[in-house]
Amino acid sequence: MPGVRALLVLDRKGAIVMSDDDLRDRRLDDRDYTSRVERMRDPDTLYLSQPYENTPGVFNIKLSMAVIGAGGENDGAVSAILNPEYFDAVMRSALYAPDMNSAITEDSGRRILFVPADPTAMRNSGAMPDPFFVRHQASRRTETVLDGAAASGEQRLVVQRTMLLRGLGLDKTLVVSLGRNQALMATGWHSMAWTCGLAWLVFGLTSSGALVLVQRRRQVLEDLATARAEEQAVAAEKVELALNGANLGLWEWQMVDDVRTVDGRAAAMLGYTREELNAAGIDWNSMVKADDMPAIEAALAAHLADGSRSFEAEYRMRHRAGHWIWVQSRGRVVERTADGRPLRMLGTRMDISARKLAEAEIAHLAFYDGLTNLPNRRLLLDRLHHAIAKAARGGSHGAVLFVDLDNFKSLNDTMGHDMGDRLLEMVAFRLTEVTRETDTVARLGGDEFVILLEDLGDEQQQAMGNAAAVAGKVLDSLSRGYTLDAHELRSTPSIGVVLFGAEHHTINDLLRQADMAMYEAKAAGRATFRFFDPHMQVALDASAMLEADLRFALRREELRLYYQPVVDNDGRVTGVEALLRWQHPQRGLIGPGDFIPQAEKSGLIVELGEWVLDAACRQLVQWAGCADSAHLSMAVNVSARQFRQPAFVDQVLAVLERTGADPRLLKLELTESMLLADMDDVIAKMTTLKAHGVGFALDDFGTGYSSLSYLKLLPIDQLKIDRSFVHDMLHTRHASSIVRAIITLAYSMDLAVVAEGVETREQWSALEAFGCNAFQGYLFGRATPLAELELDLAVLPGGDADCAPSAAPPGAMLDMSI
Numbered sequence: 024m025p026g027v028r029a030l031l032v033l034d035r036k037g038a039i040v041m042s043d044d045d046l047r048d049r050r051l052d053d054r055d056y057t058s059r060v061e062r063m064r065d066p067d068t069l070y071l072s073q074p075y076e077n078t079p080g081v082f083n084i085k086l087s088m089a090v091i092g093a094g095g096e097n098d099g100a101v102s103a104i105l106n107p108e109y110f111d112a113v114m115r116s117a118l119y120a121p122d123m124n125s126a127i128t129e130d131s132g133r134r135i136l137f138v139p140a141d142p143t144a145m146r147n148s149g150a151m152p153d154p155f156f157v158r159h160q161a162s163r164r165t166e167t168v169l170d171g172a173a174a175s176g177e178q179r180l181v182v183q184r185t186m187l188l189r190g191l192g193l194d195k196t197l198v199v200s201l202g203r204n205q206a207l208m209a210t211g212w213h214s215m216a217w218t219c220g221l222a223w224l225v226f227g228l229t230s231s232g233a234l235v236l237v238q239r240r241r242q243v244l245e246d247l248a249t250a251r252a253e254e255q256a257v258a259a260e261k262v263e264l265a266l267n268g269a270n271l272g273l274w275e276w277q278m279v280d281d282v283r284t285v286d287g288r289a290a291a292m293l294g295y296t297r298e299e300l301n302a303a304g305i306d307w308n309s310m311v312k313a314d315d316m317p318a319i320e321a322a323l324a325a326h327l328a329d330g331s332r333s334f335e336a337e338y339r340m341r342h343r344a345g346h347w348i349w350v351q352s353r354g355r356v357v358e359r360t361a362d363g364r365p366l367r368m369l370g371t372r373m374d375i376s377a378r379k380l381a382e383a384e385i386a387h388l389a390f391y392d393g394l395t396n397l398p399n400r401r402l403l404l405d406r407l408h409h410a411i412a413k414a415a416r417g418g419s420h421g422a423v424l425f426v427d428l429d430n431f432k433s434l435n436d437t438m439g440h441d442m443g444d445r446l447l448e449m450v451a452f453r454l455t456e457v458t459r460e461t462d463t464v465a466r467l468g469g470d471e472f473v474i475l476l477e478d479l480g481d482e483q484q485q486a487m488g489n490a491a492a493v494a495g496k497v498l499d500s501l502s503r504g505y506t507l508d509a510h511e512l513r514s515t516p517s518i519g520v521v522l523f524g525a526e527h528h529t530i531n532d533l534l535r536q537a538d539m540a541m542y543e544a545k546a547a548g549r550a551t552f553r554f555f556d557p558h559m560q561v562a563l564d565a566s567a568m569l570e571a572d573l574r575f576a577l578r579r580e581e582l583r584l585y586y587q588p589v590v591d592n593d594g595r596v597t598g599v600e601a602l603l604r605w606q607h608p609q610r611g612l613i614g615p616g617d618f619i620p621q622a623e624k625s626g627l628i629v630e631l632g633e634w635v636l637d638a639a640c641r642q643l644v645q646w647a648g649c650a651d652s653a654h655l656s657m658a659v660n661v662s663a664r665q666f667r668q669p670a671f672v673d674q675v676l677a678v679l680e681r682t683g684a685d686p687r688l689l690k691l692e693l694t695e696s697m698l699l700a701d702m703d704d705v706i707a708k709m710t711t712l713k714a715h716g717v718g719f720a721l722d723d724f725g726t727g728y729s730s731l732s733y734l735k736l737l738p739i740d741q742l743k744i745d746r747s748f749v750h751d752m753l754h755t756r757h758a759s760s761i762v763r764a765i766i767t768l769a770y771s772m773d774l775a776v777v778a779e780g781v782e783t784r785e786q787w788s789a790l791e792a793f794g795c796n797a798f799q800g801y802l803f804g805r806a807t808p809l810a811e812l813e814l815d816l817a818v819l820p821g822g823d824a825d826c827a828p829s830a831a832p833p834g835a836m837l838d839m840s841i
Contacts, residue, residue, distance in 0.1 A: 028106040034099040035061040061097050063089035068192045080142045112357040114138045116371050122204035130196040155181040178205040182224045271371040283307050292374045294343030312339040349379040392466040395451035403465035407530050410477050418525050420486030424474040425519040425537035429549045431470035457496040494518050494552040517544040518552035570625050581606050584638050585806040589799045596814050598656035601639045602806045632665035640684035658690045663697040672711050686716035698733050713738040742769045746780020763793045
């Protein structure tokens with residue numbers, strides 16, 4: 024009979040008279056129980072014993088009825104020894120969380136059963152009752168829901184119910200409890216945990232009822248077979264009610280005969296009735312997805328090898344409608360042979376398809392772009408890793424295409440981010456249209472996309488041709504117009520292509536090379552594609568090395584200022600222009616044309632500009648100490664990036680204060696291109712510095728966006744005629760007219776004027792004839808270091824030939840400056 028280990032007939036001294044088990048003891052070891060047998064006087068009362076540890080860690084309980092003689096004296100008792108393992112297995116399969124426990128406690132506070140088992144607490148019969156039990160008893164209510172600290176200090180929620188079993192004649196009142204850790208309940212499954220907890224309380228109550236019902240079979244000695252059948256039927260009904268509230272299906276496996284049976288709920292999960300699935304001939308393994316069988320077998324083997332571990336597995340089963348559902352199965356062996364061989368398993372099954380769907384959606388978000396639904400960087404890197412390995416093994420070539428939309432930022436700024444997002448969605452759709460299903464189209468972020476092409480051919484030329492064909496399709500597709508909310512938009516891509524094959528490649532190398540090729544496409548005019556060329560890497564490495572050396576140039580004091588004189592009509596030096604040079608320890612003297620572009624690109628131009636300004640002001644202070652040079656002014660070129668710094672004005676004033684230079688001798692040279700953006704900010708900065716005495720010159724006037732409107736607004740002191748006009752003015756009438764017009768314009772606006780690039784006496788004479796009275800060029804001196812600067816230079820037209828025209832080629836005449 025389930026749950027009953029043995030039925031015994033005892034005499035009044037506790038000696039075994041008759042037993043239906045193979046017990047060979049003549050007396051029971053439980054002295055406390057046997058001493059109470061002769062005190063059992065009421066034949067209508069069921070006497071419940073205290074738990075007795077017959078073997079280490081295993082406790083049993085006895086239910087007894089007194090046998091009363093004809094004279095009313097006690098002649099012994101009929102006892103049923105209950106096997107707690109049966110009730111432990113049934114109740115444990117209902118615990119859906121590791122922090123749950125359930126207990127049955129008698130009215131004295133002694134625990135009769137505790138799941139999970141706690142042998143130490145069961146042995147300690149003198150321990151204080153559980154605080155939740157004490158609070159329940161004090162409430163005098165049949166049912167309580169209590170929270171608070173357990174004896175261990177843990178915060179728990181405990182549901183308790185007093186079982187009033189007067190109709191059964193039990194000599195004790197039992198309290199059934201179910202508890203959970205409150206902290207673990209405060210999760211996203213809070214509501215579900217409450218529901219399941221109450222359901223399992225019902226299960227515990229019905230299990231207790233089943234336990235008591237077993238004892239009600241007073242005719243068990245007369246008809247053991249009938250009592251067993253009735254008990255199983257009632258217990259099954261109660262368990263079904265308990266499991267119904269938790270949406271759990273029950274399964275049983277007779278392992279020897281390999282017969283599996285399920286209840287109606289487990290069958291309904293698969294779209295069947297209980298009778299259909301429990302019929303003979305059902306192949307359960309065929310209903311499980313083959314891919315999941317190894318995991319099930321591994322979990323079963325682990326449970327059979329270690330009985331303390333429950334069986335638990337998640338796998339897919341075929342629904343009657345044809346689709347797969349995910350189930351979670353838990354259980355354990357509840358019956359073994361004497362030698363330990365498993366005979367029967369009992370467990371529960373839950374439909375977890377909704378949870379698996381949520382997990383799949385989370386995984387999708389981790390590997391796919393939320394806007395375009397294309398693979399994101401993480402998934403691209405994984406696929407690129409496999410593609411590189413595959414190409415290395417098989418020898419077939421692949422390619423990486425780096426696609427960047429031209430002028431996308433402008434569209435975002437003018438049309439709004441919503442419109443930009445819609446454009447990106449359409450771009451993603453078009454990219455998938457012109458690629459194969461085996462290709463990967465990924466979005467890195469912003470307007471950057473990457474296409475991974477595989478199996479382009481064994482020969483490099485063939486692979487290059489196939490990659491070029493795909494790049495051409497992408498170019499044509501993305502260059503077509505986009506209709507968004509009645510707006511006809513046009514956007515073109517710049518595409519960089521790099522091949523990979525049997526050679527060693529790294530993911531970072533390929534993406535960097537494709538990115539370099541993409542920038543080459545942009546430099547070629549955009550709306551085109553370029554293949555990566557190793558020379559690009561060489562140029563990039565050289566640029567990176569130059570930038571690294573330039574960062575150390577300031578610390579190692581490798582920068583030098585060269586000075587080119589500015590003279591008046593008499594050839595007297597009135598000032599100089601400070602020009603930057605780099606004394607490289609290996610490459611020697613480097614002109615600004617070789618490092619200023621890289622400084623502009625990297626942002627180092629701001630630091631270099633600050634250094635030049637500081638060095639120039641310190642030189643002004645030195646010259647101020649000598650009467651012959653105290654009048655000299657210093658022109659310093661300012662880059663657009665340096666001028667746009669919010670703290671530019673403060674930096675200039677700080678340098679002047681720190682060095683003590685006269686601001687009236689400092690002239691900052693700006694270019695016309697700097698005036699095109701944020702005119703208000705430019706005027707504000709110039710006006711502030713002008714108020715402190717700093718002068719301004721407009722360099723290379725006439726070559727940029729020349730406009731009288733900004734000349735009228737800006738506090739400029741001087742115009743500098745670009746050397747190209749000076750060079751051509753003796754050869755073309757147009758250049759001559761432009762020079763004359765600039766000089767006339769400057770004087771009409773009370774501005775000084777300086778002619779740059781004066782190399783011959785003829786140019787000097789012509790400029791004087793036009794009215795120009797300040798000159799700069801090779802005729803008067805090249806840019807030289809301070810030690811070689813001649814401040815007493817005086818050369819007049821028609822004088823000695825110490826300032827002969829330069830024979831250097833035009834390229835050597837350009838002195839790029841900060």
